[in-house]
Amino acid sequence: MLQLFDSLSAQVRELRLRDEGRASIYLCGPTVYDLPHLGHGRHALVWDVLRRWLVFSGLEVDFVSNVTDIDDKIIERAAAEHVSEAELSTREENEWWRAMAALGVAPPNHAPHATAYVEEMVAAIVAMLDSGAAYELSDGVYFDTSRVGDYGALSGQSLDSLRAGARVEPNEAKRSPLDFALWKRAKEAEPSWEAPFGAGRPGWHTECVVMSLALLGEGFDLHCGGLDLKFPHHENERAQAVVLGQRFAQHWAHHGWVMVGEEKMSKSLGNFTSLTDLLGQTDPRAYRLLVLRSHYRSPLEVTPETVADAERALERLDALARRFSLPALAGERLELASDFDFSGEAGVLRARVSSAIEDDLDTAQALAKLFDATSQANVLADRGNPRGAAQLARAIGALCAGMGLRLHASDDEVDETSADLVSEREAARAAQDYARADALREELSRRGWIIEDTPEGPAMRRA
């Protein structure tokens, strides 16, 4: 079973499943007020890979990822654009799913919206008020962090040291600067929901704890998200679960940043590249490859150079797919190992890749094994073992698909004119008119085709 770093115990340990054969995972999703950037892309890809691998390995996976569709940022942005909050969040959410689809990220089994769970959140807040873990101020309801003895456990800090580091809060009425809003009373013209403690909207931290428990139940297996969510967001979710008396996530996992030079990419720093921009000019699989070949907890540098590097690396795998005419493992369903033949060398490879991934999601190591196997398959084919080579190549394709990376054999439709040019070139070559043959290859190149002469004849692919 998978060994995974757990942020709460601060060690790599086995991901234990509450229900045998079934994993329950919650991933904090986007607040939809702006375009997703490369950091969100990494976030989605890292956990998509984990999820796919579990499915590939034969587990049922309940994967829940929320959409925050009401929040201060949404209200601000909507006002600035003179559109309704709903209009803005719908638009941006569509953009999000478009980007996810382009990246090949499988949709969650559930994508709960904050606005659809307000009733449940109100009930939770009432319970916290009743138990004295929450208190009311003029502008809303706040959580009393002093009520949770081990507040800070997730971030490895004590209440005192957190308090010492807290910056001055605008709301001086809070009992502690660490206390956070469970409910914000509505100001003029803001979207709001009725509640016993006054009309308003839920705080962000309440949404995730309520929705994860509602959909996955108590003691679900894994809660994951970006490192920046560890504190305060996840800490606060956990604190609420504690005072609500509900068993919460049994394992916490956080992934690292996308870096721009020496800085974290973030919306606040304004140094971000939108996913839409990247996907417009790059094969999305190259970004997945880039993410896969670094460790999920390490910072990852994304520059035009590293992206181009990944594109060329991907080309090596695609070349393998072409050489062995690997079937396109397409389709919306997640791939299953049981659909493939992993006997012999293929099984050895599968074991290597599995043990790498199960070692705290060491996809870089897994990929290294796949590249080794790529050489191996090519060598086998070069040395007269086409069957062994093809079997290994199929395993490589399947294992890549298990991580969500689909290799492309060339299945480009060759248009009639180009096909004629290819025939002409073959004729020229047969007549040893190489000047003519090269001119035709040049012509095909201008038409966007790369032509390779193989023992089986000319092979065409899009440049």
Place this chain on the structure above:
RNA sequence: GGCGGCGUGGCCGAGUGGUUAGGCAGGGGCCUGCAAAGCCCCGUACUCCGGUUCGAAUCCGGACGCCGCCUCCA
């Protein structure tokens, strides 16, 4: 100030107490009409200073540099 992380060959980027990471780029060769793809060979890295050890880039201590969280953030 508190907490956490990082520093690897031209670039990206894993990992590890002694045995090849991997990719990309580069050089040489084979194959090819020439290419492409593929194969073979080549660089011999781990911030610095101490220490532990038969042996450390890997463990310990220190120094320097950098990053992040402590406020919204994947």
